[in-house]
Structures are given as C-alpha cells and as structure tokens.
Amino acid sequence: MKFLVHDNLDAMAAILRAPLPERPDLLREMLEPIRAIIPFPGDIVDIHQQGGGFRVDAEDPRYLPAVERLVSIDLKGRIEKELERASAGLSHLKQPDLVRVMFVLGNPDNDHLMTTARGYYGMGGTPGWLYLLAWPTDENVERIAHCAVHELHHQIRYHNVEWNPATVTVGEHIVAEGLAEAFVRELSGPQAMGPWSAMVSGEPLEDAYRKIMADIDLQGMQNTPAYVLGDTATAKFGGEPRGIPDMAGYAVGLRLVEAHLAATGMSAAESSGLPAAEILRASR
Numbered sequence: 001m002k003f004l005v006h007d008n009l010d011a012m013a014a015i016l017r018a019p020l021p022e023r024p025d026l027l028r029e030m031l032e033p034i035r036a037i038i039p040f041p042g043d044i045v046d047i048h049q050q051g052g053g054f055r056v057d058a059e060d061p062r063y064l065p066a067v068e069r070l071v072s073i074d075l076k077g078r079i080e081k082e083l084e085r086a087s088a089g090l091s092h093l094k095q096p097d098l099v100r101v102m103f104v105l106g107n108p109d110n111d112h113l114m115t116t117a118r119g120y121y122g123m124g125g126t127p128g129w130l131y132l133l134a135w136p137t138d139e140n141v142e143r144i145a146h147c148a149v150h151e152l153h154h155q156i157r158y159h160n161v162e163w164n165p166a167t168v169t170v171g172e173h174i175v176a177e178g179l180a181e182a183f184v185r186e187l188s189g190p191q192a193m194g195p196w197s198a199m200v201s202g203e204p205l206e207d208a209y210r211k212i213m214a215d216i217d218l219q220g221m222q223n224t225p226a227y228v229l230g231d232t233a234t235a236k237f238g239g240e241p242r243g244i245p246d247m248a249g250y251a252v253g254l255r256l257v258e259a260h261l262a263a264t265g266m267s268a269a270e271s272s273g274l275p276a277a278e279i280l281r282a283s284r
Contacts, residue, residue, distance in 0.1 A: 001087045005079050005101040006033065009071050012105055015056065016064045023056035034102050037126045052113035052121075052133055054105040067105060069136055070144075075103065078145040079132075082188070086149040087156075089187050093273045094159045096128055101148060106135035116232050116246050118195045120144055124151030127158075139195070146184050146192040153180040153272065160273040165221035173224035174212060175276040178253025182261070182268035197250040208248035209255070215242070216280070228253070259283035 008030060015026045024045045031044050040047050049055055054063055079101060087095060106113050106120065113119060113135060120134035120143070130151045134144050154176060163172070181197050200208060212227050226234040228249030231241035260271065260282040271279060 001095045002098050003080055003083050003101065004098065005076050005083075006103070007076060008103050009067055009076065012054070013064065013067050013071075016054075016067065020057075020059065027056050031102075031104075033100070034129065034131065037129055048104065049107070052106050052110040052117075054107050062108060063105065066108075066136055069141070070105075073141065075144060079103070079148045082145040082149050083152055086152050086183075086187060089183070089269050090153070090156050090272055092269075093156055095156050096159060099128055099130060099152065099155060101130045101132065103132045103134070103144075106133050108135045110135075112232065112236060116230075118199075120147055120194075122147045122151040124154040127155070130155070143192060143194065146188055147194060149184050149187065149192075150180040150194065153183050157272055161275055167219050168221055168224060169216065169276065170212060170218045170224050170227045171216040171280055172276040173228055174216070174249050174253040175256060175279050176253070177228055177250050178255070178257035179268060179272055179279075181250060181254050182257045183272060186268045194250070196247040197254045200245045200248040200251050204245045205248060205251055208244050209252050211243060212249065212252050256280065256283040 011026075011030045015023050015030065018026055027045055027048065031048060035044050038044065038047060045056060049057075054060070083099070083101070108114060113121070113133075119137050119140045120132070122133075123131040130148055132144065132148055132151070134140060134147075136144070157176060157179065161172075178197075181193055185193050215227065218224070222239070225237075226239050226242045227244055228247075230244045230246035230248050232246045234241045234244075257268070257271070257279065260266070260279045261268065263282040264271075
C-alpha cells in the first residue's frame with residue numbers, strides 16, 4: 001500500500017497570509033481533490049466551515065500559529081510514519097493500493113468540534129481517502145497521526161468485510177469503532193487512543209449499552225451513526241436521536257471488542273477482518 005499525504009500545512013499557511021477576499025478561492029483550490037467524494041451539495045467552503053474547518057471570512061490571529069505548530073512537529077511526516085506502521089501491522093489482510101490523506105485545520109470556536117469531538121476527528125469511509133480535521137491542543141496534538149491510523153483501520157477492514165450502506169447493522173458500525181480503537185492501542189499504546197471511548201462511564205454508559213444492544217441488528221447507514229456518535233451529533237446532522245450520550249458508541253464498541261479478545265485470545269490485528277457477528281458471538 002502507498003500513501004499520499006497532501007502537504008496542506010504549507011497551503012493553509014499561504015491561505016492565511018493572503019488578503020481576506022482571496023482566501024475562499026484558495027481554499028476551494030486546496031480542497032478540490034476531495035470535492036468529488038463529498039456527498040453534500042453546495043459550495044465546498046460552506047461545507048468546510050459547517051464541518052468545523054477554519055474560517056476564511058474573518059481574520060483570526062490564532063490560525064497561523066496553530067499551523068506553524070503542526071509544521072514544527074512534522075505532522076505530515078508523523079502521519080506517514082504511523083500509516084506505514086499500521087499497514088505493516090495489518091499486512092495479513094487485503095489492502096487498498098493507494099490511500100490519500102487530506103488534513104485541514106479546525107476552528108477553535110466551533111463548539112461541536114472542541115467539546116464533543118475534543119478538537120479533532122477523522123473520516124475514512126470513502127475508499128482511497130482519509131480526511132482529518134483538528135484544532136491542535138496540548139491534549140490532542142500528539143494523537144492526530146493516530147487518528148489517521150483509526151481511519152485507515154476502517155479502510156482496510158472494509159477491503160475484507162462487506163460494508164453495504166443499505167444492510168449494515170448497528171453492530172457492525174459499533175464493532176468497527178471498537179476494533180479501530182483497540183488496534184490503535186495495540187499498535188502504539190493507550191496514550192495514542194482517541195478520547196471518545198472514555199467520554200462516557202458509569203450508569204450513562206450502562207444505559208447506552210442496553211439501548212445499543214437492543215437495536216444491535218438494526219440495519220441501514222441512515223440509522224447506525226446515531227448509536228455511535230450520540231444525540232448531539234445526530235441532531236446536528238438532521239438524524240433521529242436515540243437517547244445515546246455523545247460518543248457512547250465508541251465505549252460500547254471497545255467493551256464488546258475487549259470481551260471478544262479476552263474470550264478468544266486473539267489480538268485486535270488478528271480480529272480486524274472478522275465479521276461483526278463473529279465478534280459479537282464471542283463477546284457475549
């Protein structure tokens with residue numbers, strides 16, 4: 001497998017140094033490679049900003065130092081290194097020939113990004129592409145490259161396990177997130193994991209577990225994200241909230257995967273190509 005990590009840090013620095021009226025067109029040019037894979041209609045600048053990306057309609061003195069911070073830690077090189085390690089760790093599975101990576105700076109004033117997502121997130125659902133967005137903080141700056149590994153895990157898993165948007169189940173989506181986090185931990189330690197699987201605990205987690213397990217066989221991509229991302233994100237994107245705390249699906253997914261690993265003695269890497277039904281059987 002080969003990786004192409006777009007060098008967006010220099011491009012974003014150039015955008016942020018340009019006169020304000022020129023920035024939207026420069027951002028459109030930077031994002032052009034991914035426009036064809038974005039399912040939402042409209043101007044990609046609007047989609048970018050609605051998704052928590054940095055603004056191009058107002059000056060913000062925080063933006064350029066944030067980009068420079070990411071340059072100073074060689075974020076591009078870190079992403080490449082971690083993806084290579086992850087690919088090697090999953091070498092027993094079928095893998096795509098090429099994966100391209102697009103990193104974009106976030107907006108520190110976006111409440112959903114900073115509160116619910118803890119400042120960063122990734123998307124790996126489109127074959128051949130990983131999309132990463134982050135506002136670097138002391139908590140997350142060392143984890144951004146590991147988020148790329150989480151998303152790559154999805155890419156590789158679905159070269160080996162079918163993902164059909166019409167028939168995918170809550171169980172498959174939940175297990176996929178738990179497996180990706182377990183693999184990140186196995187590859188790089190617990191400090192590399194995202195914060196999402198630890199955001200809900202106690203009785204709220206137990207309640208979420210009961211609700212998710214009750215609907216574990218519910219089908220359809222239009223339904224499954226509500227059980228993974230929770231009510232805030234579901235309402236934000238026009239879905240039907242299911243009474244799930246924010247990001248609780250990550251914790252439930254990790255719990256199910258850990259039960260499978262304990263029952264079978266398998267590693268997360270060894271389990272990454274298994275159908276969700278097999279993992280759920282062992283977890284119970």
